[in-house]
Amino acid sequence: MTKTSSTSKKSQSVYAPSALHEESSSHTLAIVVNNEPGVLARIVGLFTGRGYNIDSLTVAETNHEENTSRITIVCSGTPAVIEQIKAQIKQVVSVKRVRDLTTFGPHIERELALVKVIGSGEKRIEALRIADVFRARPLDSTLESFVFEITGTTEKIDAFVALMKPLGLKDVSRTGVAAISRGLHSI
Amino acid sequence: MSTSKAKQDASKTAPKKPAQMSGAEIIIKALIDQGVEVIFGYPGGAVLPIYDEIFKNTDKIKHVLVRQEGGAVHAAEGYARSTGKVGCALVTSGPGATNAVTGLTDALLDSIPLVCLCGQVPTFLIGTDAFQEADTTGITRPCTKHNYLAQSAEALADTVHEAFHVARTGRPGPVVIDIPKDIQFAKATYHAPKPQAAQNYQPKTTPDAAAIEAAVELMANAKRPVFYTGGGVINAGPEASALLRELVRETGFPITSTLMGLGAYPATDKQWLGMLGMHGTFEANWAMHDCDVMINIGARFDDRVTGRTDKFSPDSHKIHVDIDASSINKNIRVDIPIVADAAQALRAMLEVWRARKYKADKSAMESWWNQINKWRTKNCLRYTNSKTVIKPQFALEKLREYTNNDPRETYITTEVGQHQMWAAQFLEFNEPNRWMTSGGLGTMGYGLPAAIGTQMAHPGALVIDVAGDASIMMNIQEISTAVQYKLPVKIFIMNNHWMGMVRQWQELLHGERYSNSYTESLPDFVKLAEAFGGIGLRAEKPDDLDKVIAEMLKTDRVTIADICVEQTENCFPMIPSGKAHNEMILSPDADKFDKSLV
Numbered sequence: 001m002t003k004t005s006s007t008s009k010k011s012q013s014v015y016a017p018s019a020l021h022e023e024s025s026s027h028t029l030a031i032v033v034n035n036e037p038g039v040l041a042r043i044v045g046l047f048t049g050r051g052y053n054i055d056s057l058t059v060a061e062t063n064h065e066e067n068t069s070r071i072t073i074v075c076s077g078t079p080a081v082i083e084q085i086k087a088q089i090k091q092v093v094s095v096k097r098v099r100d101l102t103t104f105g106p107h108i109e110r111e112l113a114l115v116k117v118i119g120s121g122e123k124r125i126e127a128l129r130i131a132d133v134f135r136a137r138p139l140d141s142t143l144e145s146f147v148f149e150i151t152g153t154t155e156k157i158d159a160f161v162a163l164m165k166p167l168g169l170k171d172v173s174r175t176g177v178a179a180i181s182r183g184l185h186s187i
Numbered sequence: 188m189s190t191s192k193a194k195q196d197a198s199k200t201a202p203k204k205p206a207q208m209s210g211a212e213i214i215i216k217a218l219i220d221q222g223v224e225v226i227f228g229y230p231g232g233a234v235l236p237i238y239d240e241i242f243k244n245t246d247k248i249k250h251v252l253v254r255q256e257g258g259a260v261h262a263a264e265g266y267a268r269s270t271g272k273v274g275c276a277l278v279t280s281g282p283g284a285t286n287a288v289t290g291l292t293d294a295l296l297d298s299i300p301l302v303c304l305c306g307q308v309p310t311f312l313i314g315t316d317a318f319q320e321a322d323t324t325g326i327t328r329p330c331t332k333h334n335y336l337a338q339s340a341e342a343l344a345d346t347v348h349e350a351f352h353v354a355r356t357g358r359p360g361p362v363v364i365d366i367p368k369d370i371q372f373a374k375a376t377y378h379a380p381k382p383q384a385a386q387n388y389q390p391k392t393t394p395d396a397a398a399i400e401a402a403v404e405l406m407a408n409a410k411r412p413v414f415y416t417g418g419g420v421i422n423a424g425p426e427a428s429a430l431l432r433e434l435v436r437e438t439g440f441p442i443t444s445t446l447m448g449l450g451a452y453p454a455t456d457k458q459w460l461g462m463l464g465m466h467g468t469f470e471a472n473w474a475m476h477d478c479d480v481m482i483n484i485g486a487r488f489d490d491r492v493t494g495r496t497d498k499f500s501p502d503s504h505k506i507h508v509d510i511d512a513s514s515i516n517k518n519i520r521v522d523i524p525i526v527a528d529a530a531q532a533l534r535a536m537l538e539v540w541r542a543r544k545y546k547a548d549k550s551a552m553e554s555w556w557n558q559i560n561k562w563r564t565k566n567c568l569r570y571t572n573s574k575t576v577i578k579p580q581f582a583l584e585k586l587r588e589y590t591n592n593d594p595r596e597t598y599i600t601t602e603v604g605q606h607q608m609w610a611a612q613f614l615e616f617n618e619p620n621r622w623m624t625s626g627g628l629g630t631m632g633y634g635l636p637a638a639i640g641t642q643m644a645h646p647g648a649l650v651i652d653v654a655g656d657a658s659i660m661m662n663i664q665e666i667s668t669a670v671q672y673k674l675p676v677k678i679f680i681m682n683n684h685w686m687g688m689v690r691q692w693q694e695l696l697h698g699e700r701y702s703n704s705y706t707e708s709l710p711d712f713v714k715l716a717e718a719f720g721g722i723g724l725r726a727e728k729p730d731d732l733d734k735v736i737a738e739m740l741k742t743d744r745v746t747i748a749d750i751c752v753e754q755t756e757n758c759f760p761m762i763p764s765g766k767a768h769n770e771m772i773l774s775p776d777a778d779k780f781d782k783s784l785v
């Protein structure tokens with residue numbers, strides 16, 4: 001966020017900076033939408049149009065009979081911004097339900113990544129060893145390359161990718177976060 | 188294409204299904220079933236099948252041919268705002284749709300219910316950069332409440348019905364239906380409107396009872412309360428205005444309103460403080476700043492109202508009634524949020540106030556009103572009149588005098604600028620739906636087409652567009668529409684030869700550097716009116732005003748009154764943007780205003 005600067009003294013048609021300096025935090029939102037053309041663009045456009053951040057986004061049809069899709073968005077902002085994001089999403093005509101999993105209670109978040117590592121000799125052996133520690137499965141292999149499949153939290157995948165970097169990391173494809181609440185509750 | 192083959196196939200089975208209609212027929216039937224009486228539109232290749240149906244249904248549905256699609260949407264806005272019904276516009280694909288974008292955005296920001304039908308290239312050409320193809324749903328997604336790309340003729344009737352439901356329910360707004368031409372030709376069955384309850388979109392309108400109780404208790408204990416009302420009261424229908432009047436009178440509290448809310452409470456009433464905000468009255472803004480309980484009904488804490496948010500009404504508990512949950516806590520944190528329709532919330536508040544036999548704190552209210560009356564003595568709207576030059580404020584006072592004495596209902600529209608603010612300050616609105624102005628978007632060029640839409644809805648009424656010389660040029664072509672449909676709208680141009688509001692900011696905030704704000708090469712508005720087939724009048728001196736206004740009100744044709752006003756008059760009071768309510772500039776202080784800060 002831009003902070004106060006002396007330029008605000010110069011032109012009086014400039015707005016005063018916001019008085020709120022709250023801490024930013026990350027929230028995982030589960031959004032059930034009607035599966036219709038343009039619905040993802042509506043949600044994404046809302047974030048770009050209002051200057052909100054998206055850290056991760058996944059979407060797929062989840063209920064064929066009801067024709068609904070589930071969008072999982074990880075976004076960050078101050079508590080006021082997160083409240084606004086949720087309120088704005090709820091206003092979208094195509095949105096059926098919104099739940100903030102972060103405030104709702106215990107929930108599980110998982111991401112899947114496919115990681116290609118190219119190398120030989122010691123590095124190749126080390127990559128395989130670390131993959132084993134992370135329970136990443138080799139899905140494809142040549143004499144000089146591996147493609148690993150790894151699932152876990154965003155942090156776990158970040159850590160794995162970081163470790164693969166010096167060992168010949170070539171390519172990463174990540175799904176983004178899928179999330180669901182624990183226990184009996186559903187959204 | 189295989190359309191001819193499809194036609195043959197259809198004709199073979201057609202006799203068995205007499206209810207089959209073309210997409211275009213379905214659209215017109217759906218509009219009629221939705222109670223649409225007037226469509227404002229402009230034809231083109233991609234909507235010709237719909238125009239064909241309009242041709243066949245002139246007895247059931249009127250079409251007003253505007254001169255530019257932007258005019259169609261503003262006209263539909265004027266129609267909607269002055270009737271409380273959903274306005275309807277019809278435009279062709281490509282440039283027709285892109286011309287409509289300003290009006291759609293305007294309607295979105297001011298919560299005006301509209302349905303805008305756009306033609307689109309045939310389904311099989313979408314995505315090929317076909318002639319007059321534009322990604323209309325993509326372009327209009329952020330400037331509509333909702334939009335649709337029609338997928339089949341079969342779904343068309345339901346789509347139109349749903350569009351009207353979405354436009355008018357919850358926080359009203361514009362809805363676009365983009366209709367490919369092949370779907371307008373295709374045959375399908377018509378479906379009648381579903382009952383409201385069967386629609387998918389069901390926004391919350393009933394207030395939470397506990398929140399109402401808490402709000403009313405807060406009101407009963409208030410020492411310095413103020414009602415701050417907005418366009419939401421107008422949108423909730425005449426009943427909401429009636430309930431507001433009851434509640435304000437029973438509590439004895441002062442009331443102010445936003446630009447969009449004028450008319451919900453009578454401006455001639457003694458509890459009325461005048462409009463608030465950037466060009467609001469001294470008493471309204473100070474009451475907002477110093478109050479201990481603020482009751483916001485249907486307003487959205489817009490930056491033109493709050494000024495600097497961290498200094499906005501620092502000592503008050505705030506109640507906020509809004510049908511749009513996302514308006515609550517967006518700009519200003521409130522203590523009691525109530526998501527509800529304004530009429531329902533007002534009714535619930537009145538019930539609790541009466542049931543609990545609440546009375547406002549008498550002595551507190553007395554000193555609060557004493558304070559307010561002290562602020563009133565500032566007489567913040569005063570101006571120095573002149574014998575030789577027409578002061579814009581004086582012109583509007585004269586206009587007010589004449590319209591007050593006119594037996595007809597008066598509807599005022601405006602363009603955007605100083606004249607708009609003066610109109611808000613000096614004309615008195617005592618009824619809802621009589622004031623049509625572009626508040627949220629501030630769209631120059633809104634007023635004339637909006638007046639046309641308003642006059643279509645109220646043929647016998649007096650409809651006046653209070654205009655500026657720069658704004659009126661933005662949609663001047665619509666005079667031709669007014670002439671064609673014999674709409675006797677009056678265009679009252681406060682001609683100061685400047686983009687006055689821009690000039691004012693440049694004077695006060697940009698070191699008197701008047702960059703491109705002089706309206707050079709203006710037309711002769713009298714001759715212009717005559718060239719269009721209307722009547723042109725001009726007032727050059729204060730003494731001309733009576734004659735010109737009287738004459739203007741008498742004419743039965745579209746009339747321009749070119750009022751040559753003081754060129755460098757500024758609009759006060761003024762809160763420079765980003766300043767607090769109590770940092771307002773009043774006209775006598777204007778000279779003391781420190782321009783060196785710029």
Ligand SMILES: Cc1ncc(C[n+]2csc(CCOP(=O)(O)OP(=O)(O)O)c2C)c(N)n1
Binds near residue numbers: 603605
């Ligand atoms: C479409 C559009 N463009 C630009 C502006 C910025 N703007 C606001 S007021 C104004 C000047 C209006 O001048 P005029 O219509 O003569 O009215 P006055 O202020 O002189 O009464 C301008 C350019 C706007 N509001 N709308």
